[in-house]
Amino acid sequence: MLIEKRRIFSVFLSSTGSDLDGERQAIYEALNRMQDCKCVRMEDFAAQPVPADVVCKNEVQLSDIFVGLVAFRHGALIDPGDMTSPSYTELEYDSALEAKLPILMHIAPDTFKEPHHARQNDEFLDKQLAFRDRIQAMPCTPEAWRDKELLAMFVVLAVRQQIDHLKGIKTPPQSAP
Numbered sequence: 001m002l003i004e005k006r007r008i009f010s011v012f013l014s015s016t017g018s019d020l021d022g023e024r025q026a027i028y029e030a031l032n033r034m035q036d037c038k039c040v041r042m043e044d045f046a047a048q049p050v051p052a053d054v055v056c057k058n059e060v061q062l063s064d065i066f067v068g069l070v071a072f073r074h075g076a077l078i079d080p081g082d083m084t085s086p087s088y089t090e091l092e093y094d095s096a097l098e099a100k101l102p103i104l105m106h107i108a109p110d111t112f113k114e115p116h117h118a119r120q121n122d123e124f125l126d127k128q129l130a131f132r133d134r135i136q137a138m139p140c141t142p143e144a145w146r147d148k149e150l151l152a153m154f155v156v157l158a159v160r161q162q163i164d165h166l167k168g169i170k171t172p173p174q175s176a177p
Contacts (some may be wrong), residue, residue: 006036009163012060012101013041014092015069020108023069023145026152031067034156036163042088053078056088057095065162066096067155070135071108074120074128083123090131102162104155105135106145 011031015024024041031039040059048055060066068089079085086094096103120128145151164170 007167008038009036009065009159009166010063011037011039011065011067011159012063012092012096013039013067013069014060014089014096016071016073016075016087016089017043019071019073020069023148023151026148027067027069027155030152030156031159034160037159042092053088053091056092060092060095060101061099063096063099063101064166065159066092066101066103067159068093068096068103068105068135069108069151070105070128070132071112072125072128072132074124074131083127087127087131093135102165103138104158104162105138106151106155107132107135108145 013024013027013031017024028039028041031037040063042052042056042059045052045055045059070089075087075089077083077085077087078091093103093105145154
């Protein structure tokens with residue numbers, strides 16, 4: 001019997017951290033339980049002799065699939081002294097677009113309550129709302145979520161569908177749980 005080597009697909013998980021930590025962890029654990037998937041996220045990067053934005057962009061472009069979570073926190077700017085600078089989440093999203101990766105974006109519902117410690121000033125909120133609008137205008141289908149477990153399950157289903165597509169396997173369409 002011939003044993004076929006299994007390909008491991010790299011899924012880049014992008015979002016801000018302090019407001020979406022529980023969601024990120026649930027998705028990370030769920031994706032890493034899949035036999036043919038490895039979840040990549042910024043907090044797992046080792047120290048490198050190049051700027052963090054270069055590492056992020058490279059890691060996104062080396063991935064097979066991009067999963068993004070977007071709530072109301074804009075997050076850290078690449079250049080903290082320049083309010084016109086994109087956030088790391090924006091950079092990661094734009095890098096996925098540039099690399100023409102399958103993009104699975106998940107938008108927090110308007111009722112999402114961010115932790116008090118994660119709040120930013122109104123200037124950051126305005127930037128984040130503009131970023132949310134930009135995502136919602138793209139052909140990728142933004143999905144809202146109700147809780148982190150349901151979101152993780154939906155992400156796994158969507159990633160499974162993308163992996164099967166990348167493998168050339170036809171799968172029936174999945175509806176949101």
